[in-house]
Amino acid sequence: MTNSLALPVSLDEAELVRRLQARDEQALGYVQREYGRQLLTVIVRLVRDEDLAQDILQEGLLKIWQGIASYQPEGGRFFSWMVRVCCNHAIDALRNPRHRFNHRNQPLESCASHRVEAVSTFNPEHIGLRELTLALKPRQREVIDLLYFGGCTQAEAAEQLGIPVATVKTRARAALVALTALARSTHYTR
Template sequence: MATPVAPLALLNETELVRRLQARDEQALACVQRAYGKQLLTVVVRLVRDEALAQDILQEGMLKIWQGIASYQPERGRFFTWMVRVCCNHAIDSLRNPRHRFNNRNRPLEASAVCQVEATATFNPEHIGLRELTLELKPRQREVIDLLYFGGCTQAEAAQQLGIPVATVKTRARAALVALTVLARSAHYRR
């Protein structure tokens, strides 16, 4: 006679891990229900994009399912291990060149990172600066967008644009000179 199985909602971590290792798909669904929101919160904090975080979480759940044999209870709690798996996957996703390319091609206004940065570092002197940058040459504008609005270093901007750091510096310097002229002429028009 088979022993009764405890309802999934009543499983402790040890039993949950044992059932995952036995490839019980219901246990994976239980993990998703029990820990999904907490894991999603952690991933959102890393990637700052809800849709991307949900994709990463689903892929993270797959990694948890595939890698459950590597979980070692003596090294920490199951939840902590899952957080580490999902965070590592999120970091890998952010480092992926495809993500950087897609992120670079998004409008700056749509970037949650830039919106958070802008509110955290609001400076009244910046009012109107965005409009002035629209009058720059496209190559100068993309450098200014990355350096001043996107928070990139010169090296990061060079990598994203696929140009040498010296070119980034030259374009930034030329853009700042042009912005100074534009700002002065806008001031005199008032």
């Protein structure tokens, strides 16, 4: 159902959420216009592929549209909730076996350029870290994903997750303790 009233140039979060919940398609266009670039930037940090990020953004906007009823203002800012929806979708896309297959089967030219970049950023301490993080609690894993794999600062992670910086630090510390114990138990360290 489309609202017949045109949207103002600027909407506050509460009004935007209300219009989205009322299934106002113009409000979804407003979200894409006003927040799309920022959401895309976050997604690109996670997936490191502009084309894939564009696809994930479109699917993420659809998830926002379909899941708007689950947004709770007391849980954090609307933008933070949208970031969380898009990040979760990006992580799901990266874990999808189809993505892994397509990523492994790229044309030779694109593999050569990625290989040079990968060699220049190789860090032996990260070998197997991604697999180890799968054993973490979900809240710890999302912080580690943003901080270590997403390249976010603690403040950026806090903003994206809609939680205080102190909570990000606490979760990151707990995750690092858990990863250290896990690495020792699985012989990842000497």
